[in-house]
Amino acid sequence: MKFPRWQSRAVPALIAVNTLIFLVEKAAGPEFRARAVSLFALTASGLMEGRWWQFVTHAFLHGNFIHLAVNMVGLWFAGRIVERILGTKRFLVLYFVSAVAGGLGQIIATGGIRPLIGASGAVCGVLLAFTTMFAETEIVALLFFIIPLRMRAKYLGWGIMGSSLLFLVIGFEPWIGHGAHLGGCLAGYLYARLDGYGRQTFLERAIRRLLHKGRAG
Secondary structure, X not given: OOOOOOOOOHHHHHHHHHHHHHHHHHHHOHHHHHHHHHHHOEOHHHHHOOXXXXXXXXXXXXXXXXXXXXXXXXXXXXXXXXXXXXXXHHHXXXXXXXXXXXXXXXXXXXXXXXXXXXXXXXXXXXXXXXXXXXXXXXEEEEEOOOEEEEEEHHHHHHHHHHHHHHHHHHOOOOOOOHHHHHHHHHHHHHHHHHOOOOOOOHHHHHHHHHHHHHHHO
16 A cells, blocks of 8 residues: 555544543542543533533543553554545544544433443544545454454454444443444544545445436436
């Protein structure tokens, strides 16, 4: 793959900010943590009280080091490439749109009873944008973060979306934000598709043909 000469700026900055916030929370103690979750984690009650910023701020809080590490590794893996393709400004739009879509997905799926924290929705959006842009590219993914699997990128995207939907439906580990994962995935996929990436579907081809005939007539 050949990319434009573009140094990734947003991805290292996002990783640094997320890590710094996590370290500050740990250093400040449990009372500070509880206050931060109350103000900045996404909940239905918070939205009812007018804390709309929670749609964004929840993506900068993490439950533990593993939660943070998994999200940041995913962001580093796909984000640098996606940012080099889109440019920093458009990448940030993708990231935050996916974070908001993840929040909406979780609210719709669960009613927002449990506080939602983590960058998973935003990172899933970046990952799905990547797998849509480079659908046929061979990558190596780590199954359960241990077993290396060589596959086309599109299969990773389908796996993330499919597992998120399945886990949401069967109620597997309900404290995990499966709705946020699914919402972020849909946002990232649609962002990439609207930007012209991915193979056209039958419906899209039919609509384009009708529009072409209309213009020709």
